[in-house]
Each structure stands twice: as structure tokens, then as C-alpha cells.
Amino acid sequence: MTLIFAHRGSAGTHPENTMSAFKEAARVGADGIETDVQLSKDGEVVIIHDEKLNRTTNASGFVKDRTLMELKTLNASNSYKGKMGNERIPTLEELLIWLKNNQLLCIIELKNTLFLYPGLEEKVIRLIRSYEMEERIIISSFNHYSLVDCHQLAPEIETAPLYRDGLFMPWIYAKAIGGSAIHPNIRVASDIIIQSSMCAGVPVRPYTINKESDMKRLYSLRCSAIITDFPGIAKRVREEFE
Template identity: 55%
Template sequence: MTLIFAHRGYSAKYPENTMKAFKEAEKAGADGIELDVQLTKDGEIVVIHDEKVDRTTNGTGYVIDFTFEELRKLDAGHKKSLLKKEPIPSLREVLEWLKTNNLKCNIEIKSNLATFMKIEQPVISMVQEFGLSDRIIISSFNHYSLVYCYRIAPEIEIAPLYAEGLYMPWVYAESIRAKGMHPKFKVAPNEIIKASMEYGIDVRPYTVNKEKEMRRLFEIGCTAFITDDPVLALKIRKEYH
């Protein structure tokens, strides 16, 4: 069965990368969630996509320039005009919540010059602390970051993110010890997905929001896909399973 991962939670309807979006994805029946992690000034791991807080909160500036306490004062829900303030979650908060359910979780490491080789170990240590190694997939566009993660904790699955067409991507994935890969859906034609899965590499394309693309992936039995709208994906999946 093709699994459905909610991209930054149920982000089509709720503020992305917030506990509200994650909890609503679980309520909807998603198989997993996808989230992004960054480091704060005081070394806390927080769940936010951009290097700056401007797009998703009512604040301005770089995440790395805020302490965790300062970040918590911002409202990550104001763009969706929720009545209740939604804070930026810490990774610890999300992992604690994951212990209460069976969801899989794709942690995307946002690794830049400021955080490369600084964020990977704390993320892995926290996953191990909560005993969630078998339910976590670590992905990143920084494949050096992934190799580093694999060396620290080979038991935690890694999956490279990529947005350009790769020749025989399953061979590349295997070369960095990845058991899966997360291509942009536009560079994941059926023949590439099928060949990768036959080779033993899981394929989870991102970000799949159109019904036509969802149907294509269900029809070929793709491992999983990442979507902003898990409700639509679940509705369509019922026709195939």
C-alpha cells in the first residue's frame, strides 16, 4: 500500500510545521508526517522550514539569531488566522507526541554553512533517546549531511532529496547507504520509480498535491508520497486499496 506522509503536517489547511498541523494529519489518517528542523542560537532543535521566521510567523529575522525562548513568543499560526496562537514546536515536543501514536516521521535536516556538522548529532541523539529509530527517516538536500548521519547511526534510515533528474538514482542511493529516496515528483517518472523499487530502494516523491499525480503513484504502487493534503490523498487511496 502506498503510504501518505503529510508535508509539514496537514499544511493545506493548518499552519505548516505546527503541532496543530501534525495532530490534524494524524486525525485525518495519514501514515506519517514530514517536518523540517533548524538550530536556534542556544542550540535547541526547532521545527521550521525557512532559515528566516518571516514567511511563517509574525516575526522577522534568522532562526539562528533567536534563542528558543524568543522563538516561542512568535505566532506560527497567524497567516491561517487561527483563534489560538500556534508556537514553533521543538523537535523534542514532536518526538514526545510521536510516542503516543504509530506515525512514521520524515525529518528533513536543513543543513547550511552555519549548521552543517552541528545539527545532525543532536537530532540523532534525540531520536535514539525516544527509541524512535525504526520510525524515523532522515532526509536532506545536503547529502554530505546524510552520509554523516548514517556514519553516526546506521540503524536510522536516510533518504536523499533531489529536484533534478538523476541517471539510475537507485545506484546513487545505494552508494550513500540510503534505503529510500525523495525526488521532486516531476523528476520521478513511472519507469524510474519502478526500477528503483525493484532494486530495493523505496521512493517517496514530494510534494504531490494534484489528484492526477496521486492517481499515477497509487496505480504503480509507489512506496509513499509526501503531500500537503492528506485528506484528498486518503480519499483517492480508498479507490485503489
């Protein structure tokens, strides 16, 4: 069965990367969630996608220039213009505490391409281990040097490279850097790439799958998983397909 990961929670229906988006993903029956982490000015692991605050909050400037206390005063549902009230930027620890009460899997994307965030890998791994979530977490990133570091620090935690351009035999590349799966952009996830990777024992989880036609194609291939902004729709289409 193709697993459904809710991209930044149920980002198509709720403010992305907020607890309401994660809870909605659980409510509609997603198998897992995908989220993004960065470091605050005082070194706390916070959940937010953009390096800048402008798009998703009522503030401007960089995440890295605000302390956790300052970040917690912001409204993270800015893109919904008050339709869902105030949402706070969660910490990774808050998310892990919530995950302890369910069975969802979780992809954690390290947002460390624009800013390297020294110590991010160690802090994320320490939190995962402290909540005994090693078997349910997948660490992913466009920064593949960071994934190598994570694999060396915690070989028991799955890693998977994110990529948006075509790679030759990406399943071999993933294994070469200690990865266990690949997370390609849907544009470079052809049928043959998906099938060849899965045949090699390397799961494929393309992003961001929001069209029903793409969902049906991937379900027909028995693709390992999809990452979607609309987990509720993906669940309905999967049930109809089955």
C-alpha cells in the same frame, strides 16, 4: 499499499510544522508526517521550514539568530492570519514525545543547505535514540554530505536523499551514500525511475503530491509513498482507488 506522509503536517489545511498540523494529519489517517529541523541560537533543535521567520511567523530575521525562548514567543500560524489562533514553533523533542503516543512514521528533513548548523546531525540522532524512535524515523536532506554523516553516526536509522534535478540511476546513488530510499521532486519521478528504484529494493517517496491526478498515477504504480500537503484528500483518493 502506498503510504501517505503529511508534508509539514497537514500543511494544506493547517499552519505548517505546528502541532495542530501534525495532529490533523493523524486525525485524517496519514501513515506518517514529514517535518523540518534547524538549530536555534542556543543550539536547540526546532521545527520550522524556512531559514527566515518572515513567511510563517509574526517576526523577521533568521531562525539561527533567536534563542529557543525567543522563538517560543512567536506566532507560527502567521500565514493563516489569526484564523487558527496562536501556534508555537515546536521543538523536535516535543514532536517525538507526541509521536510516542501513536504509530506514525516521521521523515525529518535537516535544513542545512543555507546554513550548515554544526552539530545538527548529532543532536537529532541523540534525540531519536533517547526516545527509541530509530525504527520510525527517516532522516532526509538536500545536503547529502550531512546524510553520509548521519549514516556513519547511526547506521540503524534510515536516510534518504532529497533531490529536485534528474539523477542517473538514483537508487544506485542513494545506496552509494548509505541511503535506503529516494525522495525526488515529482517532476523528476517518472514511471520508469519509480519502478526501477523499487525493483532495486529502494523505496521512492516523491514530493509534493497535491494533485489528485498525480496521486492516482502514483497509486497505480504502487509507489512506496507520497508526501502531500493534503493527507485527508490523499487518504480519500487511496480508498477510492483501492
